[in-house]
Amino acid sequence: MRHLSLEHRFVRNVPRELEPGILYISMDYATAVHSCCCGCGDRVVTPFTPTDWRMTFDGESISLQPSVGNWNQKCRSHYVIQRGRVLEAGPWSQGQIEAERLRDKKAKAAHYGSLHEVRRELPGSATGGQSATAHSRSIWTRLKAWLSL
Structure with missing residues (x-):
């Protein structure tokens, strides 16, 4: 691993050019993005969803669960981000x-x-009160509307 730690930055929008060693976190888009910790420079996107990644902020550092496995990238790197540290995991x-x-x-x-x-x-x-435009909204918007009923 080239990067053994990541500094986090809370942002609204992730920049086009990623600075290596920085974990960009957009709460507006429920996503973290960083340059692969192996040093290859590939963009790694980890969306926060009930079936993808969970992010924990303890007031000082960030952890992501589960591990980051870059199986679709040439490097095929695999690591854990725990309290801002990058822990290499086995292939x-x-x-x-x-x-x-x-x-x-x-x-x-x-x-x-x-x-x-x-x-x-x-x-x-009959369609549960959902209009045609409601189906084009994101699942998060629809869920939020449903929860506020």
């Missing part, structure tokens, strides 16, 4: 990667499928 076999992709796909289907069922049960019209 995964192709079988492990495929198993994780399948687990991720199932988790997304289970989670977002359940949100689809909740939307159908919303009061209103």
